[in-house]
Amino acid sequence: MCDDEIVRHAHQEARRFSRRTALRLAAGTAAGTAGAVAIGAASDAVAAPSRQRVVDLTHVLSSAFPRWPGNAPVVSIPTSRVGPGNRGYATRWMSFPEHSGTHVDAPAHKIGDGITVERIAAQDLVAPLAVISIAARAKGDRRATLTERDVAAYESDNGRIPRGAIVALHSGWQPQTGGADAPGFDPDVVHMLVAERGVVAVGTDTLSVDIQGSVGAHTAILGAGRYAVEAMANLSSVPASGATVMVGAPRFAGGTGGPARVLALV
Numbered sequence: 001m002c003d004d005e006i007v008r009h010a011h012q013e014a015r016r017f018s019r020r021t022a023l024r025l026a027a028g029t030a031a032g033t034a035g036a037v038a039i040g041a042a043s044d045a046v047a048a049p050s051r052q053r054v055v056d057l058t059h060v061l062s063s064a065f066p067r068w069p070g071n072a073p074v075v076s077i078p079t080s081r082v083g084p085g086n087r088g089y090a091t092r093w094m095s096f097p098e099h100s101g102t103h104v105d106a107p108a109h110k111i112g113d114g115i116t117v118e119r120i121a122a123q124d125l126v127a128p129l130a131v132i133s134i135a136a137r138a139k140g141d142r143r144a145t146l147t148e149r150d151v152a153a154y155e156s157d158n159g160r161i162p163r164g165a166i167v168a169l170h171s172g173w174q175p176q177t178g179g180a181d182a183p184g185f186d187p188d189v190v191h192m193l194v195a196e197r198g199v200v201a202v203g204t205d206t207l208s209v210d211i212q213g214s215v216g217a218h219t220a221i222l223g224a225g226r227y228a229v230e231a232m233a234n235l236s237s238v239p240a241s242g243a244t245v246m247v248g249a250p251r252f253a254g255g256t257g258g259p260a261r262v263l264a265l266v
Contacts, residue, residue, distance in 0.1 A: 057245070057262040059175070059233045061101035066175045068207055071097045098257045104249040105209075105228040109256040110218045117255035120227055124200040128165040129245040129264055130154070131235050135172030138183045142173070143211050145186040151193070158241040161197045166245050168203035170235040175207050182206035187216030194224045201247070203229035203262075229262060238264045 059065060063074045075095040082090045098117075099105065107114025132154045138144040146169045151161070161167060171183040185202060190209075193199045202209055202221050209217040209228045221228050229247060244265045250258035 053266040055234055055237050055243075055264040055266055057232045057234050057238070057264055058102040058260070059231055061096070061259055065101050066179060066207065067097070067100060069180055071099065074100055096259070098252070098255055098259075099230070101259045102229070102231045102233060102262055103257055104247065104260045105218065105222060105230060105257045106249075106255065107222040107225055107227065108254075110215070110222040114222055115225065116253075117249055117257050118251040118253055120249055124164075124227070125247040125249055127200050127245055127247075128162045128241075129238065129243040130158070130161045130165050130167045131170050131238055131240050131243075132167060133170040133172070133235075133240070134183060135170055135236075138171045138173060142178070142181055142183065144171070144183040145211060146183075146189055147186045148189050148192055151189060154240065161193070161199070163198040165197065165199050166201045166203055166229070166247070167193055167197075167199050168229070168232060168235055168245075169205065169209070171204065171206055172236075173206050174233075175205075175231050178206055180207050181212045182208070184211040184214070185209050185217035185220075187214070187220045190217050190220035194221065194226060199226065201227045201229060203232050205232050205235050207231055229260065232262060238266055242266070 061074060063076065065074065067073065072095075075093075077093045078090070079093050080089060080091045082088055099109070104117060104120070106117035106120060108116045132146055132150055134144055134146055134150055155161060169183070169185060171178070173182040175182075183206060184204065190202060193202065202217070208230055209221065218228065227249075246263045246265070248261035248263075250260065252258050
């Protein structure tokens with residue numbers, strides 16, 4: 001049995017302990033609340049882009065995808081498989097020309113001393129997207145080109161093309177149906193877009209920014225140290241202006257280009 005003094009002392013210590021514990025818990029709760037608010041704010045900041053609609057501007061790369069005449073085919077060979085009970089790993093050996101599927105052309109693709117694909121500045125791979133459609137005209141003319149008049153009409157409706165943008169030609173000729181003989185850019189408009197609008201790249205939904213038999217658009221954009229994106233998908237699913245495009249260019253050492261995942265944030 002404890003005497004009365006010991007019992008009183010124990011109760012006093014218990015009350016003091018409870019008070020200290022309560023204060024610590026209160027402080028912890030306050031800190032936790034502040035932390036939760038901070039984390040919530042950070043989460044909102046991170047989550048904000050997810051509230052945007054993401055449009056994939058990339059075609060699926062496979063052996064069935066159309067290729068430029070003379071290019072080697074895409075080849076995919078299984079080299080290992082997942083076994084019973086999920087043992088092991090599945091792998092494939094892939095072979096493809098650099099300019100396959102939805103892909104980037106680096107300046108080195110056309111210009112002797114042009115930069116290679118891994119040297120394209122990262123900040124130039126995220127840009128405002130301007131989509132200019134000539135689909136109505138191209139429907140009856142497979143050699144239709146995007147001209148300065150088309151740019152003027154676009155800017156009359158959408159405002160001036162922002163500096164640092166990527167201008168994409170929507171011809172309506174998907175590579176699967178258009179093949180290599182398809183619309184492209186007039187070289188003069190590419191020179192203008194570089195010199196007067198400061199674009200970082202031009203893109204197209206066809207296999208080439210040039211109409212077949214021409215090299216002028218390639219020379220104009222790549223000769224200016226900018227790049228091109230060819231065989232883009234779903235350009236009709238993004239607005240003419242206001243979207244941001246992210247070009248996942250590969251970092252092949254010494255590469256003249258390569259397949260890319262291209263996404264638009266709308």
